[in-house]
Structure formats: C-alpha cells, structure tokens
Amino acid sequence: MANPGGGGSRSRGAWWREGTITAVAFALCLFGGALQVDDKSLAPPPAAAYLIAVASCAVLPARHRAPLAAMAATTACGMLVPPLHLLLSPLIVAPAVVVAYSLAVRAERRTAAAVLLAAAALPAASDLAYAFGSHSWQDASRVAAVAAFPLVAGVLGHSTQNRRAYLAAMEERARRAEKSRDSEARRRVAEERVRIARELHDLVAHQITLANAQATVAAHLFDTRPEQTRKSLRELVDTTADALDDLRATVGLLRQTGDAAAPAEPAPGLSRLPALLESFRRAGLEVSVHHEGTARPLPPGLDLTAYRIVQEALTNVTKHAGTGSARVRLAWNRDRVTISVADDGGGAAPSASAGTDRPPGYGLIGMRERATAVGGHLSAGRRPEGGFLVSTELPLPPAKDAAREIGGAPAVEGAGDAP
Structure with a gap:
C-alpha cells in the first residue's frame, strides 16, 4: 500500500x-x-548590505521554475554593489553562485554558458567602471575571484546535468530491454503454442481418422464377414494404442520442467513413410508411391515437415475424399523436393466440415504453416479431372551441407514405385 504521507514528507524535506x-x-x-x-x-553591515542580501535571496526559491529570471536578478544585485559603496567579494555574490548552479543543471548548455559568462562579466565590469584607475593588484584578484565563482558553479551544475542525463538514459535503456524481453517471451510462447497445436492436430487427427475408418469397416462387415470384422477390430485396437502412446509422449513433453537431455525417439521423417502408408492401407485406403529423381537425406526439420504434410494430406483423403485410393509423388531435384498427394474422389473439400454442426478443421492451415516455416510453399485445390490435389515444394540444402547436418544418415527408404 502506498504511503499517503509520502508526498507531504518529501514536500517538507524540500522546504527545509x-x-x-x-x-x-x-x-x-x-x-x-x-x-x-x-x-x-569587522563593522555591522550597513543598510545597503541588508538591501542587497534581501533582494538577492528573495529570488532563490524561484530559481527552479525560472532560472534565467533569477540569474538576471542576482546579476543586477551584483552590479549594484559598487555604487552602494560595498565591497564586491565572492561572499556578497553567494546568491548568484547558487542560481548559477541551478541554471547550469536545468538550461541547455549553450544558453547556460552565455548567461553565466554575462553574469560573471557584468558585476566585474561594474566594479572596474565605478573605481576606474584606483584598482590595485589585490583588487584585480578579488574581482577575478568574483567572476570565477559563478563559472565554477556552472561547471559543477553542467556535470550534474550530464550525470542525471546518463542515469536517465540507463533507466530508459533498462526499461526498453525489459520490454523487449517481455515481447520476445510473449512471441516465443505464441510460437510454441502454435507448434504444439500443430503437432497435436497431426497426431490426433491422423490416428482418430484411421480408427474411425476401421470402426466403420467393422460395423459394415459385422453380420456378413465376422472374420474380417475381427481383423478390423484388432487393427482398431492397435491404432488406438498408437494414438494413446503418441498423445502420452506429447503431453509428457509439455509436463517437463526443464529441457530434456535428448528426445525419447527420433522425430518422424520420410524414412518412416512405408509404415505410415501401411497404417492407411489397414484402414482401407490404397496408397501408391512414385519417386522421381534421386532421393537423399533431409535435415531433421525439413524431414519432419515432409512427413507431416504427407500424413495430413492422406488423412484428409480418408476423411473427405470418398474414395479408396490415393497417390503420393515425390520429385527430387537439385535444390528442392516436390511432394504431391492426389485422389480421384468427389467428397467435400478438406477445409469444410463433414457435418453442419462441426467447425472447419485446421489441416490445410497447418500444412501451409509447416511449408512456410522451412521456406517452401503449399497449394491445395480441386483438380480439373476430379478429385483433390495437395502439392508442396520444399527447398533442399546443398548436398554437402545436408550430409554434414544429418551426419551420414542413409537415404530415404522405399524409393521407387509401391504397389
């Protein structure tokens, strides 16, 4: 809780x-x-001394709000000292010295320098003009000290101004750095949330789609082909078990308080493409694969992106296409790999919901985000001859860089045509 008397204490301290x-x-x-x-x-001060002291000190409280006016008033009092038959000394111009310090702290440097030079020269010139020709070397040194005191006070005030400006700059830099750290932390959290959501979508959507297809086959063949039904149910058990394992592993990563020393298993890539296709075949989708060019190992991030795009595209075929077959094509060039997944079905577009009460999915959005994240691009749409096509181009690093990054990993398995 704020101290209600804090402002009053500071005010009383300032007045003191x-x-x-x-x-x-x-x-x-x-x-x-x-x-x-x-x-x-030492004689008692004359009335003129009281007049100079009162006039000079009366403007001191205003030196913070109007330092130029206070400096002009104290300088004028200093110029009146010789005509009033008083000794112009550093003591009698003490109020001018105080105002000179405050002026140098608050005013711009060039303005303060010009005003302080004038404040130092005018009283000295007044003393020299009033007693012209009768000054000794002692008087000259006294007048020089009178002129030097406001200048010294100005130098000290300027040093204080620089120090305050430096501290203010350091505080502003610290605030900006803190704000930048907060913004960076929020950005990283948002990116991590999107990445986790994308991974969960790919895992859950793929496995649940396969489970749904296998359950549909089992229900359709329950009465007529019990052996085939039992096979579908066994495959359904395996699919749901795999889904639970994947989901448990992903959630386990989220529960970790620190960085894991190493992943429990390598991230999926195109080397696991045969196992992925086999899971779709067990769900009733016949998938053929065609390779063009020479396959080569990919960096881990690019390999995971290619795998997830094929997985999500085939999941969309199972959910929306209304067909029992799909084709996967991988074309390897010198600087890029083109991946396309096509079907001949006539179902709804992947972005639409299967029912009126279901919200649209995020499959195409996630695939585009993955492709863009590695510097590629993805297109999806209906084919003129019928069906739906998902095509993506992913950039490939130079062959030497890829081999060095992967550490001599074997080439992608399963090159060539698959039945």
Missing part, C-alpha cells in the same frame, strides 16, 4: 532544504556586505 540554502546564502551575502578593504575590524 530550500530554507537552509536561502538562510546560508543570506548570511554569506550579509557578511560580505560588512567587509571593507581598509578597515581591519
């Missing part, structure tokens, strides 16, 4: 500080007005 400075400046100025050059004894 201002009162002390004003009282000290008044005492020094009055003491300087009592000094005389010829008299060895």
Whole structure:
C-alpha cells in the first residue's frame, strides 16, 4: 500500500532544504556586505548590505521554475554593489553562485554558458567602471575571484546535468530491454503454442481418422464377414494404442520442467513413410508411391515437415475424399523436393466440415504453416479431372551441407514405385 504521507514528507524535506540554502546564502551575502578593504575590524553591515542580501535571496526559491529570471536578478544585485559603496567579494555574490548552479543543471548548455559568462562579466565590469584607475593588484584578484565563482558553479551544475542525463538514459535503456524481453517471451510462447497445436492436430487427427475408418469397416462387415470384422477390430485396437502412446509422449513433453537431455525417439521423417502408408492401407485406403529423381537425406526439420504434410494430406483423403485410393509423388531435384498427394474422389473439400454442426478443421492451415516455416510453399485445390490435389515444394540444402547436418544418415527408404 502506498504511503499517503509520502508526498507531504518529501514536500517538507524540500522546504527545509530550500530554507537552509536561502538562510546560508543570506548570511554569506550579509557578511560580505560588512567587509571593507581598509578597515581591519569587522563593522555591522550597513543598510545597503541588508538591501542587497534581501533582494538577492528573495529570488532563490524561484530559481527552479525560472532560472534565467533569477540569474538576471542576482546579476543586477551584483552590479549594484559598487555604487552602494560595498565591497564586491565572492561572499556578497553567494546568491548568484547558487542560481548559477541551478541554471547550469536545468538550461541547455549553450544558453547556460552565455548567461553565466554575462553574469560573471557584468558585476566585474561594474566594479572596474565605478573605481576606474584606483584598482590595485589585490583588487584585480578579488574581482577575478568574483567572476570565477559563478563559472565554477556552472561547471559543477553542467556535470550534474550530464550525470542525471546518463542515469536517465540507463533507466530508459533498462526499461526498453525489459520490454523487449517481455515481447520476445510473449512471441516465443505464441510460437510454441502454435507448434504444439500443430503437432497435436497431426497426431490426433491422423490416428482418430484411421480408427474411425476401421470402426466403420467393422460395423459394415459385422453380420456378413465376422472374420474380417475381427481383423478390423484388432487393427482398431492397435491404432488406438498408437494414438494413446503418441498423445502420452506429447503431453509428457509439455509436463517437463526443464529441457530434456535428448528426445525419447527420433522425430518422424520420410524414412518412416512405408509404415505410415501401411497404417492407411489397414484402414482401407490404397496408397501408391512414385519417386522421381534421386532421393537423399533431409535435415531433421525439413524431414519432419515432409512427413507431416504427407500424413495430413492422406488423412484428409480418408476423411473427405470418398474414395479408396490415393497417390503420393515425390520429385527430387537439385535444390528442392516436390511432394504431391492426389485422389480421384468427389467428397467435400478438406477445409469444410463433414457435418453442419462441426467447425472447419485446421489441416490445410497447418500444412501451409509447416511449408512456410522451412521456406517452401503449399497449394491445395480441386483438380480439373476430379478429385483433390495437395502439392508442396520444399527447398533442399546443398548436398554437402545436408550430409554434414544429418551426419551420414542413409537415404530415404522405399524409393521407387509401391504397389
């Protein structure tokens, strides 16, 4: 809870500080007005000394709000010292020294320098003009000290101004760095949320789609072909078990409080494409694979992207195409690999929902995000001859860089045509 009396305490402290400075400046100025050059004894200050002290110190409280006006007033009082038959000394210009410091702290450097030079020169010129020709070397040194004191105060004030500006810049830099760290943390959290959502979608959508297809086959053949029904149910058990294992592994990563030393198993890639296709075949979808060019190992991130795109595209075929076959084509070039998944079905587009009460899915969105993340692009749409086509081009690193990054991993398995 904020202290309600905090502002009052600071206000009282500021008043005490201002009162002390004003009282000290008044005492020094009055003491300087009592000094005389010829008299060895200290006499009481004359009325003129009281006049100069009161006039000079009366403007001190205004030096924070109007430093230029306060400097002009104290300079004018200093110019009146010689005509009032008082000794121009550093003590009698003490209020001007205080104002000079405040001016240098608050004013722009060039403005403060010009005003302080004028404030130092004018009282000295007034003293020289009033007693022209009668000054000794002692008087000259006294007048030089009077002129130097405001300049020294200005140098100290300028140093304080620089220090305050430096501290303010450091605080602003710290605030900006903190804000930048917060923004970066929020950005990383958002990216991680999207990545996790994409992984969960790919895992769950694929496995649940296969389970749904196998359950549909079992229900259709329950009465007429019991042996085939039992086979479909066994495959359904395997599919759901795999889905639970994948989901448990993904959720386990989310529950970890620190970084894992190493993943429990390597991320899926095109080397696991035969097993992926076999899972779709068990669900009743016949998939053929055609390779063009020379397959080569891919970096882990690019390999995972290619695998997930094929997985999601075939999942969409199972859910929406209304056909029992699909074709996967991988064309390997020098600088890119083109992956296309096509079907001849006439079902709904993958982005549409199967029922009126279901929201649209995120399959195509996720595939496009994955392709864009590795520098590729993806297109999807109906084919003129019928069916749906998903095609993506992913950039390939130079062959030496890919081999060095993968560490000599074997080429993609299953090259050539698959039945």
